[in-house]
Amino acid sequence: xxxxxxxxxxxxxxxxxxxxxxxxxxGIGSLLRSARQQxxxxxxxKNVNQRLRELADGLNExxxxxxxxxxxxxxxxxxxxxxxxxxxxxxxxxxxxxxxxDFDGDVQASAVTSLREEISALLxxxxxxxxxxxxxxxxxxxxxxxxxxxxxxxxxRQRRLKLTVAVDKIAASGGYMMACVADxxxxxxxxIVGSIGVVAQIPNFNRLLRKHDIDLELHTAGExxxxxxxxxxxxxxxxxxxxxxxxxxxxLFKNFVAQNRPSLDLAKVATGEHWFGTQALDLKLIDKIATxxxxxxxxxxxxxxxELRYRRRRPLSERVGDSLTRLATSLRRGARSxxxxxx
Numbered sequence: 001x002x003x004x005x006x007x008x009x010x011x012x013x014x015x016x017x018x019x020x021x022x023x024x025x026x027g028i029g030s031l032l033r034s035a036r037q038q039x040x041x042x043x044x045x046k047n048v049n050q051r052l053r054e055l056a057d058g059l060n061e062x063x064x065x066x067x068x069x070x071x072x073x074x075x076x077x078x079x080x081x082x083x084x085x086x087x088x089x090x091x092x093x094x095x096x097x098x099x100x101x102d103f104d105g106d107v108q109a110s111a112v113t114s115l116r117e118e119i120s121a122l123l124x125x126x127x128x129x130x131x132x133x134x135x136x137x138x139x140x141x142x143x144x145x146x147x148x149x150x151x152x153x154x155x156x157r158q159r160r161l162k163l164t165v166a167v168d169k170i171a172a173s174g175g176y177m178m179a180c181v182a183d184x185x186x187x188x189x190x191x192i193v194g195s196i197g198v199v200a201q202i203p204n205f206n207r208l209l210r211k212h213d214i215d216l217e218l219h220t221a222g223e224x225x226x227x228x229x230x231x232x233x234x235x236x237x238x239x240x241x242x243x244x245x246x247x248x249x250x251x252l253f254k255n256f257v258a259q260n261r262p263s264l265d266l267a268k269v270a271t272g273e274h275w276f277g278t279q280a281l282d283l284k285l286i287d288k289i290a291t292x293x294x295x296x297x298x299x300x301x302x303x304x305x306x307e308l309r310y311r312r313r314r315p316l317s318e319r320v321g322d323s324l325t326r327l328a329t330s331l332r333r334g335a336r337s338x339x340x341x342x343x
Contacts (some may be wrong), residue, residue: 031064041312043121048100048296048305096129098305101297105138105175106325109145114310116152122308123159131162131303135292140173140195143249150256153181167191172274178251178287180260185286186295187277193285197256197272198250200242206233230324261285 060072086092099122103111134153140146156163165182167169172195179185179193187193207215209231216231227238227245254270263284275316280286298307 017074028092031282035223041117043118044307044311046309048098048307049300052297068335071329075148084177090299094127094129094130096303097127098131098133098296098299098303099126100133100135100305100307101329102135102309103138103149103178104179105141105146105149107145109138109149109174112145112149112152113151114312117310118308119152119155121310123155123161126159126161131299132156132165133164133166133292133295133299134178135166135168136171136179137167137169138172138175138178139170139192140175141175143174143198146174146177150181153178157181157183158228164295166290166295167193167277168288168292173197178258179286180257184288185287186290186292187280188291189277189289191277192274193277193280194269194274194283196253196266196270197244198253199248199272202228202230204229204234205231206241207324233270270274 018155054212060069062071101115101118103115105111120198126132153163162184163182163186164186165179165180167185167187168191170192171179171185171187176194176196186268206216216230218226218232220226223240226232227242229236250270256267257264257268261284265283267282267286273284275285277286277289281289293302296305
């Protein structure tokens with residue numbers, strides 16, 4: 001019986017590894033096929049009016065009986081004929097367009113790679129009456145990264161295109177640096193807004209190195225080339241210079257916000273604090289309480305709304321690496337669950 005139990009366990013492990021290898025081979029083959037099919041980076045365009053209309057039609061089909069559906073269809077056809085007849089007599093001016101962009105920000109504001117391409121594309125086709133809606137979600141990050149992201153939005157303002165920023169969850173610190181560029185900022189009631197401040201921290205291992213008799217040499221040219229370091233002995237002069245640099249960055253941040261939202265009381269809002277949407281409205285950090293969904297639903301009544309997405313083709317090595325990581329994770333979970341099985 002012991003031999004059979006050991007043999008069964010060996011057989012189960014062998015089958016598991018063979019299955020894993022087959023999945024790996026199949027995954028790599030799938031990636032290779034998709035790589036051949038893809039032609040590279042591309043800009044995707046989706047009609048929001050059509051998507052919302054299809055959602056409403058699907059709901060009507062479930063809720064209305066046959067007679068009511070027929071009445072609704074007849075009314076639509078009648079309205080369409082009236083519009084066609086009216087347009088033949090006096091062609092209407094082209095409807096304004098709303099271009100919807102998304103920015104899901106991380107610490108490095110890596111979404112700016114797609115944002116700059118999307119803005120470069122629409123600046124070539126946008127008309128004066130058009131609008132850009134940016135659905136922004138970011139808790140901030142590196143100063144220079146979010147400075148670049150904000151500069152991309154400034155390009156829209158320089159072309160005198162109306163820019164609306166919608167904050168459904170959070171636009172704090174660098175996220176608010178981007179939001180303040182807009183002509184109009186809307187936010188959900190419980191969205192987090194603000195945090196006009198700068199923070200920096202750095203650990204120091206100098207005492208640990210000295211405890212183990214490890215010497216460190218750091219040579220610089222320039223008095224302030226290094227202020228605080230990870231491994232060297234930090235001085236009060238270095239700390240003072242570091243605080244000075246942080247304050248200078250905060251001043252730049254405040255000046256940028258003041259230029260774009262001059263009605264703000266910076267002494268009250270540039271303290272590094274954040275507020276919920278309803279509080280931010282009272283402080284004039286935002287202009288209106290609304291979700292991006294409500295705003296878009298209203299705009300579809302008088303404008304053609306399009307979502308723009310710049311899709312970057314990821315290198316094959318990166319995709320294979322992600323697949324291997326997912327496979328390794330699943331194998332570890334499987335091994336862990338196998339260990340927890342009762343004997």
